[in-house]
Amino acid sequence: MKGKEIILGLLDTQGPLTGYEINEIIQNQLNHFYDGSYGMIYPTLRKLEEEGLVDKQQVNQTEKPNKNVFSILPEGKALFQKALHADLKGETFKSDFLLKLYFGDQLTKQQRRNLLQQELDFKQLKLDALHANQDEWQRNGITENQQFTVDYGIATYTAQIQVLKKELQRL
Amino acid sequence: MKGKEIILGLLDTQGPLTGYEINEIIQNQLNHFYDGSYGMIYPTLRKLEEEGLVDKQQVNQTEKPNKNVFSILPEGKALFQKALHADLKGETFKSDFLLKLYFGDQLTKQQRRNLLQQELDFKQLKLDALHANQDEWQRNGITENQQFTVDYGIATYTAQIQVLKKELQRL
DNA sequence: GACATCATGTAACACGTTACATGATTGC
DNA sequence: GCAATCATGTAACGTGTTACATGATGTC
Numbered sequence: 439m440k441g442k443e444i445i446l447g448l449l450d451t452q453g454p455l456t457g458y459e460i461n462e463i464i465q466n467q468l469n470h471f472y473d474g475s476y477g478m479i480y481p482t483l484r485k486l487e488e489e490g491l492v493d494k495q496q497v498n499q500t501e502k503p504n505k506n507v508f509s510i511l512p513e514g515k516a517l518f519q520k521a522l523h524a525d526l527k528g529e530t531f532k533s534d535f536l537l538k539l540y541f542g543d544q545l546t547k548q549q550r551r552n553l554l555q556q557e558l559d560f561k562q563l564k565l566d567a568l569h570a571n572q573d574e575w576q577r578n579g580i581t582e583n584q585q586f587t588v589d590y591g592i593a594t595y596t597a598q599i600q601v602l603k604k605e606l607q608r609l
Numbered sequence: 610m611k612g613k614e615i616i617l618g619l620l621d622t623q624g625p626l627t628g629y630e631i632n633e634i635i636q637n638q639l640n641h642f643y644d645g646s647y648g649m650i651y652p653t654l655r656k657l658e659e660e661g662l663v664d665k666q667q668v669n670q671t672e673k674p675n676k677n678v679f680s681i682l683p684e685g686k687a688l689f690q691k692a693l694h695a696d697l698k699g700e701t702f703k704s705d706f707l708l709k710l711y712f713g714d715q716l717t718k719q720q721r722r723n724l725l726q727q728e729l730d731f732k733q734l735k736l737d738a739l740h741a742n743q744d745e746w747q748r749n750g751i752t753e754n755q756q757f758t759v760d761y762g763i764a765t766y767t768a769q770i771q772v773l774k775k776e777l778q779r780l
Numbered sequence: 781g782a783c784a785t786c787a788t789g790t791a792a793c794a795c796g797t798t799a800c801a802t803g804a805t806t807g808c
Numbered sequence: 809g810c811a812a813t814c815a816t817g818t819a820a821c822g823t824g825t826t827a828c829a830t831g832a833t834g835t836c
Contacts, residue, residue, distance in 0.1 A: 471707035536642035597768030
């Protein structure tokens with residue numbers, strides 16, 4: 439699944455949304471298994487509209503800036519269903535941290551420690567955010583499957599934090 | 610770090626290599642934190658040569674097809690060092706599996722089970738490959754840091770396999 | 781004769797990133 | 809006056825993917 443299908447999926451399961459709201463969901467709920475930005479969201483929404491897969495409605499607001507609310511159309515729903523039932527694609531993971539360590543034979547002990555510590559802090563932040571967000575999310579309703587994606591993320595981060603801590607102690 | 614720097618890094622740390630050998634290393638040793646293919650390797654090698662960062666030498670072989678062996682040049686080494694000491698970039702992770710589950714409220718129980726089972730099989734394969742490869746790798750020499758990247762991968766996959774199994778049992 | 785391994789490459793395309801550019805409203 | 813939040817978008821670029829295209833040598 440790519441940006442296009444993910445936006446369709448969000449519109450299909452959460453109802454009409456603005457580009458801004460789509461970004462919020464991606465940053466908060468999909469953060470640990472997908473990564474998107476405005477630079478992808480707005481151009482994609484425009485394309486989806488051009489292709490007749492979504493519908494745009496302008497909403498004027500007085501206390502806030504005006505906004506464009508997008509709704510999914512039947513053609514969009516069909517395309518999303520197709521994507522949802524397509525063959526499972528492999529995941530991609532790229533880690534600058536592991537690459538640097540892999541090549542980092544020439545690094546000093548202090549530089550290695552720094553790398554490990556930075557990565558540890560980073561992962562810890564991610565884990566905290568996941569926990570914090572889960573509480574928020576549960577109040578607005580979360581499905582069993584979505585809860586599982588959170589559990590999966592927590593388990594992954596927790597295991598990684600453990601390995602990082604262990605290695606830091608060893609050094 | 611991107612393809613360009615990774616290839617430079619491999620040539621710097623492992624000595625002269627062919628495109629084919631670079632691919633082998635990426636598939637076997639970097640597999641769990643980087644993903645590259647011939648479609649990236651050969652065009653990148655050509656660019657590196659054009660930029661004067663690597664040197665190409667044709668080697669004729671009798672028992673095997675002829676090959677092009679690439680060596681890193683001082684300019685290439687400098688660029689690689691720069692990349693190695695640059696700020697740590699965040700990682701990217703994209704999981705088709707988690708995306709489908711996230712959106713998969715409408716999926717039947719059987720479809721969910723299939724997804725989980727497929728992902729479990731997939732992760733198990735990755736873990737087995739990592740273990741198998743480690744043995745091979747250790748014989749040819751592995752640095753402490755490289756050993757850590759393996760441990761990190763094993764810990765991650767193991768944790769994920771556990772969550773997947775638990776969820777499968779629950780269903 | 782078929783298959784695995786070694787070996788190299790291109791062309792067209794898709795996709796997303798980065799940087800830029802703007803601006804209203806609310807609350808401190 | 810300033811920061812935070814809400815809100816939208818484009819242009820240029822970089823990077824990698826997909827599909828295609830080829831072929832030698834060794835081994836079962």
